[in-house]
Amino acid sequence: MKHISLSAPLYTGTIRSLSAGDQVVLQGDIYTARDAAHKRLCELLATGKELPLDLRNQVIYYVGPTPAKPGAVIGSAGPTTSYRMDPYAPELISRCGLAAMIGKGDRSDAVVDAMKTHGAVYFAAVGGAAALISQSIVAAEIVAYPDLGPEAIRKLTLRDMPLIVAIDSQGKSLYT
């Protein structure tokens, strides 16, 4: 089985070339955000304020890692369930240019519609494989909302994170 090597940020041409079922290894810089961070970002958008980070062509990983042990970059870092971010994701795709999301489990029709219109992709990581995935994170720093603890927004630098294209930019999905 061929693994496609991708480097974040991700651009439209690359995203449109991916198909559901493709196995990917991802490099580069991505951002973490989960429930509480999404709520804050969308509240800023609703009131017309500037976001603490530019999401254009970026990848968001739905993860709340365990704290790093002394000397470690990060703790265990597997994906959290994506459907809880469904109320927020269409806004981030359509208004902020978010290119890709990494999580686990199916997405709502509204998210898939936004992905099709704006050319975004949804990757699945293996839920629970948090120790394994942590081995592909080489750097991590908090860039916003440190008060949210595990839900703070972090920038992660990746080396060969294993992913599967679960829903592609044409709306084709592996979930039945």
Add this chain to the structure above:
Amino acid sequence: MRMLSRDQVVSAVRNLCLEAARYLPADVLARMEKYAHAEKNFRGRAILEQCIENARIAAEKKLPICQDTGFAVLFVEMGTACCLDEGSVEEACQEGVRRGYTEGYLRKSIVHDPLFDRVNTNDNTPAVIHLRSVPGKSLRIVLAPKGGGSENMSRTAMLKPADGVEGVRDFVFRTVVEAGGNPCPPTIVGVGLGGTLEQCCLMAKKSLLRPVGTPHEDPRYARLEQELLEQINSSGVGPQGLGGRTTALAVHITPYPCHIAQLPVAVNLNCHAARHAEVTL
């Protein structure tokens, strides 16, 4: 009367938190390996192999198996002939959880208030503690940290007695299939039957602690468990909801006496990281 020290209980619970987070129980791992060999879907098999590799890395590097180190759920059986030198067993368990999660670099996932004030308590307390009094001089503590993803997909229904076996079968099957990839399949499906609403849910959760795949001692329930497992694994959901046969590793049913007017059923799903650890003092 046997006197146990509070410190001994605190330290035992602290260690259970670390053990449960890092080491996948041998019965769960063996079951996953068996299913990985049998899985014909290439993607499903690759996912199961990642789960097995993950358990190996976690144990070797002393890392949590999953970043969601869970809500600490404790089942405590306190012998009537033993007591603590100071405070209550519940208080000692809470302190043990506090120390385990903070000193062990485990994720703190508990907020103060569910609706208005979702501020992290920063030490993963309070734990949920189920305390029972039993004969004897021992204190037995089972810690089963419960992740949010699979717990969210759990369901309960107050069926009519007339709904019978088919009603139960249909509810359990629908719950697992509708959960899809969200609870991190392959799951362990804990089913509580009977009791009151809350007892039924407790039975479902306790079902998750049974050694994986050991059949119920009543052959009628054992058959229903096996039939449900086959039906669930024919659904096509598969590992992570991405297709294949391995949707569940086991179905465990725990019945309890119930009211003539009722047939409660609760389904508590556990992800493949079916963590638990126990100690007897």
